[in-house]
Amino acid sequence: NAGVMQNPRHLVRRRGQEARLRCSPMKGHSHVYWYRQLPEEGLKFMVYLQKENIIDESGMPKERFSAEFPKEGPSILRIQQVVRGDSAAYFCASSPPSGDSYNEQFFGPGTRLTVL
Amino acid sequence: DQQVKQNSPSLSVQEGRISILNCDYTNSMFDYFLWYKKYPAEGPTFLISISSIKDKNEDGRFTVFLNKSAKHLSLHIVPSQPGDSAVYFCAASVIYQKVTFGTGTKLQVIP
Numbered sequence: 001n002a003g004v005m006q007n008p009r010h011l012v013r014r015r016g017q018e019a020r021l022r023c024s025p026m027k028g029h030s031h032v033y034w035y036r037q038l039p040e041e042g043l044k045f046m047v048y049l050q051k052e053n054i055i056d057e058s059g060m061p062k063e064r065f066s067a068e069f070p071k072e073g074p075s076i077l078r079i080q081q082v083v084r085g086d087s088a089a090y091f092c093a094s095s096p097p098s099g100d101s102y103n104e105q106f107f108g109p110g111t112r113l114t115v116l
Numbered sequence: 117d118q119q120v121k122q123n124s125p126s127l128s129v130q131e132g133r134i135s136i137l138n139c140d141y142t143n144s145m146f147d148y149f150l151w152y153k154k155y156p157a158e159g160p161t162f163l164i165s166i167s168s169i170k171d172k173n174e175d176g177r178f179t180v181f182l183n184k185s186a187k188h189l190s191l192h193i194v195p196s197q198p199g200d201s202a203v204y205f206c207a208a209s210v211i212y213q214k215v216t217f218g219t220g221t222k223l224q225v226i227p
Contacts, residue, residue: 033215035217042217045217091160
């Protein structure tokens with residue numbers, strides 16, 4: 001299956017710990033997006049990255065959250081000093097290089113973060 | 117500020133009938149619109165899209181209609197099937213920029 005991979009699928013952290021969420025885009029895709037879905041809400045854009053570059057981080061909370069997409073390896077969404085309000089499903093999506101299908105993002109299965 | 121709105125959180129339709137899911141947007145700069153389908157515990161799956169230069173796009177049982185003057189789009193599913201039961205997200209973007217999602221409509225197709 002060459003789809004978008006996310007791991008772990010479920011992550012439990014205690015308040016104050018760090019959470020690291022990983023995303024491997026589809027083969028050939030160079031654009032990665034992270035979204036957060038809070039209970040009973042839609043998907044909220046967080047950040048858009050290309051290899052080694054953050055293109056748009058307008059949806060990222062100003063503190064504790066960071067994202068990277070290194071030249072090699074998966075994209076990482078990092079949440080430091082987690083709080084209960086960070087509990088949500090975090091989805092990663094990828095899309096191919098600019099072209100007709102640019103806006104058609106392919107989503108991974110998500111990581112469900114629970115903060116105790 | 118919710119730029120993409122799906123005012124119906126849920127919809128129930130009889131199998132074989134038409135399902136109509138609605139979506140309104142406020143940002144007149146949006147020029148590309150998408151519908152995604154999501155099953156529980158899975159990521160959203162792209163369903164169908166439409167660019168602002170069109171007013172209709174059809175793909176099998178799925179048709180998306182765009183009314184730019186009303187800033188409204190709709191997804192028609194006909195005939196509806198039980199496997200269509202899922203949450204449907206409307207989404208919009210300015211080309212080459214981030215995608216903004218609505219809050220979703222949960223569709224239940226009753227056999």
